[in-house]
Amino acid sequence: MFEKLKRRWNRKHLNDERFAFLFDEKVPSDEVVVFDCETTGLDPQKDHIVSIGAVKIKGDKILTDQALHLYVQQKEGIAHESIKIHQIRNCDLHSAVTIEEAIESFLYFIQNRTLAGYYLEFDIAMINKYTKKMFAITLPNKQEEVSALYYDKKISTIPQGNIDLRFDTIVENLALPRLKAHDALNDAVMTAMMYLKLKHTTKLK
Numbered sequence: 127m128f129e130k131l132k133r134r135w136n137r138k139h140l141n142d143e144r145f146a147f148l149f150d151e152k153v154p155s156d157e158v159v160v161f162d163c164e165t166t167g168l169d170p171q172k173d174h175i176v177s178i179g180a181v182k183i184k185g186d187k188i189l190t191d192q193a194l195h196l197y198v199q200q201k202e203g204i205a206h207e208s209i210k211i212h213q214i215r216n217c218d219l220h221s222a223v224t225i226e227e228a229i230e231s232f233l234y235f236i237q238n239r240t241l242a243g244y245y246l247e248f249d250i251a252m253i254n255k256y257t258k259k260m261f262a263i264t265l266p267n268k269q270e271e272v273s274a275l276y277y278d279k280k281i282s283t284i285p286q287g288n289i290d291l292r293f294d295t296i297v298e299n300l301a302l303p304r305l306k307a308h309d310a311l312n313d314a315v316m317t318a319m320m321y322l323k324l325k326h327t328t329k330l331k
Contacts, residue, residue, distance in 0.1 A: 139262045148266055150238045158183045158270070159236045160321060161194075162313040163249045164212040166204060170251040175225060176204065176214050178232055179310030181318050182239070186326075188318045194235045195311040197222040212308045229256045242270040244293055244317045272296075272317055275324040282329060296320055299330065 137149045161180035167173035180194040197214070199222045204214065223231070232253065243249050246269055254264040273291045280289050280299075293313075297304060302319045305312035 133266055136263050136266050141262045142260075145233055145261060145263075148233065148238055148263075153238050153240065153268065156185045158240045158242050158321070160242045160272075160314050160318040161232075161236070161249060162243060162310045162317065163252050164214060164308065164310045165252055166200075166208045168248070170248070170255050173252075174198070174200065175228065175252055175256075176200065176208070176212060176219075177310040178228055179312070179314040180232065180235055181311070181314045183242075183318055183322065186322060188315065188322070190315060193311055193314070194231065196228045196231060198225050198228045199223065212310075225256055226260060229253065229260060233257075236267060238267060240268040240270060241265070242272060242317070242321050244272045244296075244313070244320070246271050270321070272320050272324065275321070276300075276330075279324055279327055279330045283331060300324070300327075 133149070137146075140146065140149070159180055159182055161178065163175050163179075164177040165173050165175055175198050177198060178194065178196045182189040182192050197219055199219060200216070203216050241250070250265055250269065257263055257265060273296070276296050276299075277289055277291065293316075294307075297316060297320070300320060300323050302316065302323065305316055307313070
């Protein structure tokens, strides 16, 4: 009941009808969008998005040919500490888009599909920071947390509940290929592989 009221309140405050499709009730049952953001830091209140990577899953296929990968212009130079993590330098942003363009492209890409990700709450918070400012809403899409799926499959093998939920550990445990880390699109693709494998695994060793 609370979720319905929250969704209704959210829809009422949408100030741009171009994005009314986000609230469509008929959601594609076999489609999910996995996404990841590279950011200047870990505080959604003060940090900014540097890049967004997103990929669609349809059925059991990851549609890498329909992926979204955007670099975002920065009003201030990216700090050295941030560059060390995501390897995106200020000189790499010459062809970057504005954050407004990035958010609109992202919304058109995801439509009303379910969103999945690794520690998705942070990435959602980063996107919501801008959708609130631009359109007076937060993302209404259903969300699935990949680390929670992994935990649910793993808990029966480790009764004490001490489960390592680090990204690299999950990749290794699921025997998945590694792509270059801390690249928004590569992280989205690896997370999509995690998601599909977990969906088709009843129990992990």
